[in-house]
Amino acid sequence: MENIADILKTYWGFNAFRPLQEEIIHSVLEGTDTLALMPTGGGKSLCYQVPALAREGICIVVTPLIALMKDQVEQLRRKGIKAAAVFSGMHAREIDAVFDNCIYGPYKFLYLSPERLKTALARERISRMKVNLLAVDEAHCISHWGYDFRPAYLEIAGLRELLREVPVLALTATATGEVEEDIQKQLRFRNGRVLRKSFARENLAYLVLPEEGKQERLLKILRRQEGSGIVYARNRRQTEEIAAFLRKHRVPAAFYHAGMPMRKREAAQDSWIQAKTRVMVATNAFGMGIDKPDVRLVVHMDLPESLEAYYQEAGRAGRDGKKSYAVLLHSPADERKLLENVDISYPALEEIRNIYQALGNYFQLATGAGEGLSFDFDIGEFCRRYDFYAMKVLNAFRFLEKDNYLSFSEGVFLPSRIKLLLDKEALYKFQVAHADYDAVLKAILRSCGGVFDFYVPFDEKLIARRAGMLQEEFQRTLPWLAKRGVVSYIPKTDKPQVTYLSSRADAGNLYLDTVFLRERKNRHLENIHAVLEYAGETGRCRSKMLLSYFKESAAENCGICDYCLKLNRRDVTEAEFVAIKAAIEAVLQKKALSRQELLEQLTEFPEIKLLFVIRTLLDDGQLLKNEDEDRLYLAT
Template identity: 50%
Template structure:
């Protein structure tokens, strides 16, 4: 076992761990099942990546977030650590090759979406892998009381039986007491073992500002507060409209949403990361996996669905531990609208079954087929094709997801890839018999060498076409032809939302939906919406106290930086100033009588108005009284 501080220094360049990280790592290395709760930006990934490197074997990481999965794999590779990922949209061949490399190669981390746990491909190979650690990221997804319940996470209990003796580390940024207990129970912890850093963020100033004109209020805030910012809105249309408005007011802003092409998303995101764009106006998909520590302001123009979601999104501000702001702007109808939207988000059972049938028809799936099949999913086209209201159709798909029948992933870019399917001898023989394709194959071998045989390699069709001095379209035809002949496997670029059937297709009429659980989810959503409404409407409590209380962390200590605490501190200062001014007035009048204007003139100009008001109050209370001459004397 390697020294963990040496690993941290070698791969991350840090000399010391953040608070609690070392304790969590030693718990894992001691073979103990461990639940780690660290706030957004608290360094959760280090808590499983460092012990995994210290241990001999492969770390299996379960996470539902493809963007985060791909980001962490890229970061590990940049550090010289071999990591791979399997997620929806990959071909069976690509998954097969990746799993083989985990059995026979030197792969250290395998990232896997939870839907893949029950596939034959994985079940067969996992028994042959030397797994040293099971890491469950976004662990709140295993609990139906969590804010993003994913039924496939429940299969982790079966996986633990296969991986007997392998410790598990479960990680999340947000969990109520109920969810913490549920996570440990579902993952079959032999005993409770929770490491939790306080949910309090001492450098983050939370505020909820009531306004009837959010656009103008946002503009005022951005003009007053410098620094990189994120503005969260609910719809794609709003991202574009708000970004254009800010640009018209000479504030550097850009729109980000899942509907943009990959090249546009990447360009906008990079410009923001490089501080070339100051304000990112985005839907809540933005920010996941983006390591930008110097965000000074996060503003929500629409209420999040839950305090869990809000805590995660707001927590993207101030990750450098310097002072930052998280602000919600809410209007007169916002809380009522939030609660009313629950009706749309939980459509009737008959409509859910109808959407399931339409999906089966759309992708031409017979009963019993389609298990773990992934397809490009265009909601607008699907809804139009079957004359379904798009919003309700989307929510029906989400309910099918909560029931474990499908998995919907937002558009996640996958570059073009290929893998040589023949061995060296067969490929050489093919080249001799097919000289028209020899140059292309030679170029692939020259650029990628043996890696193209062992795994899928990323390619650029445009660069390959330039080198061969042919049109890109012709190159694609050649690759598709070689794919058809099984010389290689060619996976063209994709950047569309993906829907995966996580169970074999069933008859819609007899689809065994759990009505009781659907009702419970609806009731839970109502509770979460009401808690969110209570949070924004409460104006007589410390914001951090309210958040901590929701997560089961009770404290009397105020944060001193939220809108309530700042107002209280201002009030305290004013009261101290008033008391000091009152004492001074009494002291002066005790010495001799003064005309009011003469008395006021003895104070600094900035206190003139306050002293004038104070004099009137003291006369009303009888502390002072007027002489016949109009001068003030003690009462």
């Protein structure tokens, strides 16, 4: 077994682990089933990557986040570590090749979406792998009582039957005590161990602000607080409207939601990560698995559906440990919207049956056929044709998935992929016999490393140019080569897909677990009431309230939330205010500074009091902020 400190240094360049990481790694290496609770940005992936590299064999990672899979596989490959992923939208030939590589090749990581665990192919191939660890990311999704329950996660327990001696590492950023127990039960822990990092985020200020004019308040917040930000909105239309409003007022903003083409989503995300765009306005589809530590501000424009979801989304601010803000804006109308959404989230049994029947008709699929088949799915066209409400359709899919009828995956951009089917000697003979195709095959060989071993993503335009032909001519050539058994070619796609997990049933005989439906609806209502209590409370520290929800106590108030700041205002005496104001003016007379630079220069004053005076001077117009340079300066 390799030394874990050496692995950390060799592949990641770090000299020491973060708090709790080393303890989790040792627990896994001892063969103990382990549940690790770490806040967003706590470095969860290293907790399975390091022990997997320390031992012979391959680590299977189950995660619902396709974007995260693709990103981590790419990162591991750049470090020289063999890694692969299997998820919805991939072609059967491609999946087959990945499994073979993981059985026979020196692969260390196989990322799987939970839906893939249902297939006989996955189980048969996994049983032939030398697995050293089973890692379950976003483990709260396996619990019926978790805020984001995903039925496909229940298949993981079956995987344990194949991997009896393999330890399990379950990872999540959010779990109540009840969810902790359920995760261990569902994953069949043997002598399990729970390791948790405190849910307290000492650098994150939670602010809850009652507000009717939310867009105007958002603009004021962004003008006062420098740095990158995420703004969460309830629906797709709102993300576009808010982003347009911010751009109109000279705040660089983009929007992100699942209804956008994947290429546009990726372009918006990349622009924000690279700080070309300051603010990302998004639905909650955005943020999971994205590594951007310097987010200074997360604003929720509506009440979230649970405190678990809120904690995780708010926690995307300040992952670098620097002072950051999580702001929740709410109005009386928000409570009504939340309660209305419960009815949309839990369609009636007859509605689910009607949606299932219409879906089979839409795909022209005969009763008794379709098991294992995937179909590109345009939900907008489907809803227009059959007069359904899109959110009810998506929620119906959740319950159809739970009872093993079908699964739905949102659009994932998959570039064109290619694999050479001939060995090198046979390929050379083909090139000699078909000289007209020699340039194409040479361009593929030069551009696609590993193309003899697995499906390699490629750019048709680039290879066509290298082969000296037009892109359209090259795309006509590929099917010809595929027909003759030279290549296997899978065209690019970015469409959502519906996969039938079992053959199409007669809708009238559809069995659905109505008890489960009722229990989930009741739990949803409990979550909403917890959110309403949090938003409506004015007499307690926000951080202490959140910690209490997760069954963790805090001895002291955080000192930086909206409640604590109100208390602190009473603690700033008139003499202190005058002294701090004079110090601020003396510094800013020399040059404009950012808020953080100001705090660093005036360390003789408590940060809480200094921030209070800065905010007061901004409110009074005695301090101004330069939007272009993000600097504070004195009003003339």
